[in-house]
Amino acid sequence: xxxxxxxxxxxxxxxxxxxxxxxxxxxxxxxxxxxxxxxxxxxxxxxxxxxxxxxxxxxxxxxxxxxxxxxxxxxxxxxxxxxxxxxxxxxxxxxxxxxxxxxxxxxxxxxxxxxxxxxxxxxxxxxxxxxxxxxxxxxxxxxxxxxxxxxxxxxxxxxxxxxxxxxxxxxxxxxxxxxxxxxxxxxxxxxxxxxxxxxxxxxxxxxxxxxxxxxxxxxxxxxxxxxxxxxxxxxxxxxxxxxxxxxxxxxxxxxxxxxxxxxxxxxxxxxxxxxxxxxxxxxxxxxxxxxxxxxxxxxxxxxxxxxxxxxxxxxxxxxxxxxxxxxxxxxxxxxxxxxxxxxxxxxxxxxxxxx
Ligand code: NAI
Ligand code: MG
Numbered sequence: 001x002x003x004x005x006x007x008x009x010x011x012x013x014x015x016x017x018x019x020x021x022x023x024x025x026x027x028x029x030x031x032x033x034x035x036x037x038x039x040x041x042x043x044x045x046x047x048x049x050x051x052x053x054x055x056x057x058x059x060x061x062x063x064x065x066x067x068x069x070x071x072x073x074x075x076x077x078x079x080x081x082x083x084x085x086x087x088x089x090x091x092x093x094x095x096x097x098x099x100x101x102x103x104x105x106x107x108x109x110x111x112x113x114x115x116x117x118x119x120x121x122x123x124x125x126x127x128x129x130x131x132x133x134x135x136x137x138x139x140x141x142x143x144x145x146x147x148x149x150x151x152x153x154x155x156x157x158x159x160x161x162x163x164x165x166x167x168x169x170x171x172x173x174x175x176x177x178x179x180x181x182x183x184x185x186x187x188x189x190x191x192x193x194x195x196x197x198x199x200x201x202x203x204x205x206x207x208x209x210x211x212x213x214x215x216x217x218x219x220x221x222x223x224x225x226x227x228x229x230x231x232x233x234x235x236x237x238x239x240x241x242x243x244x245x246x247x248x249x250x251x252x253x254x255x256x257x258x259x260x261x262x263x264x265x266x267x268x269x270x271x272x273x274x275x276x277x278x279x280x281x282x283x284x285x286x287x288x289x290x291x292x293x294x295x296x297x298x299x300x301x302x303x304x305x306x307x308x309x310x311x312x313x314x315x316x317x318x319x320x321x322x323x324x325x326x327x328x329x330x331x332x333x334x335x336x337x338x339x340x341x342x343x344x345x346x347x348x349x350x351x352x353x354x355x
Contacts, residue, residue, distance in 0.1 A: 006039055007042050008039060008073070010030070010042065010305075011067070011073070011074045011274070014049070015076065015093070018287060019076075019077025023075065023298060025298065028350065029302065033314035037311060039311065046060075046067065048060040049079050050083075059088065069101075073309060075305060076276050080282045080283035081285065094276075094278070101276070102268055103267055105168075109304070110252040110253060112125065116326050118254065120229055120232075123255045127236075128236055128237070129176060129238070130248060130252060131245070133166070133245065136161060139243065159196055161199055167203055170207040171210075173237055173239035174208060175211070177236065182215060183237065186204050186216060187245075197241075221240070224248060225251060228252055228255070250262075259284075260296055260333065262281065262297050263297050263298070265304040278298075287334075295349075325349045325351075
């Protein structure tokens with residue numbers, strides 16, 4: 001927490017592809033929002049990502065977690081470039097940092113804004129949050145390759161689910177559900193996977209006993225995928241493991257207009273480490289370099305960041321301005337069916353903050 005009038009020490013990792021484009025659009029908006037409340041945004045830009053990997057053999061320095069800890073929060077764009085194997089950058093940066101900082105949960109809110117067209121019909125009023133476990137599950141990094149190159153290669157990927165990690169994600173999800181509608185949907189797959197997900201079901205139900213005001217339901221992930229499209233307003237807070245949370249959050253983003261609209265926060269609730277705030281999307285190489293990426297996912301990630309630091313009014317100011325700008329189709333980027341550039345949409349947001 002920092003005080004609303006105090007300086008915010010922000011580390012910024014633009015990364016690759018559209019990362020620098022959406023970050024470039026977001027930082028001035030954050031600075032304006034903080035200064036409107038009498039504070040100051042102090043930005044340290046870090047050159048971590050694909051170019052650094054090609055130059056130095058590593059996407060980030062060995063002491064990356066310590067560098068992050070010198071700041072109140074980290075704003076991250078995206079990594080990924082066609083000439084570097086994906087795992088080198090995704091593991092070498094964002095998944096690695098989430099693990100090193102032990103950022104227990106990835107919060108992914110999905111909100112349908114008025115005036116934004118969606119490929120799915122009838123999404124008015126959709127407002128849900130996915131709480132994704134962020135350090136274990138299928139992305140824990142355990143496994144290996146046997147008989148490499150023999151023609152009989154064997155890829156072994158081990159999913160790990162521990163009580164401690166499930167408990168802390170569950171506490172966060174129940175507390176959040178308690179502040180919202182009082183409904184929590186746990187997403188597992190315990191009919192087909194007989195070890196890890198039944199543990200989730202048991203542990204989450206146990207944690208739930210401490211939150212009598214929250215109603216818990218357990219839904220299989222395949223059924224949840226269908227329900228998310230058919231009855232999205234029946235959902236409020238979802239709790240999912242690392243893999244299912246990742247997949248469902250891209251699906252949920254479609255309800256709000258697509259990947260350009262989905263923000264996220266990687267945090268350790270109650271912990272003394274900076275959170276990492278990032279759009280859910282990747283580096284979007286198919287549109288990178290043209291200045292047409294939708295900056296909303298990154299802008300809303302910035303709002304989550306300021307809110308978590310206690311700058312509630314600044315965060316609110318950004319969300320209001322984004323909502324107001326999106327009402328006018330002139331400000332829509334191509335992913336929303338418009339012809340505005342990243343800079344056009346960002347300046348529409350800035351203008352609406354200043355008025
Ligand atoms: P992606 O999210 O980059 O792109 C998927 C689709 O969404 C593309 O059609 C893209 O044009 C569109 N899109 C994404 N962001 C957008 C925006 N702001 N405005 C408008 N349209 C947008 O996912 P993809 O294509 O699977 O991955 C591309 C690269 O990004 C890969 O190297 C991948 O590993 C990496 N990646 C990195 C992530 C991270 O840094 N956290 C997360 C996901 C992927
Ligand atoms: Mg993803």
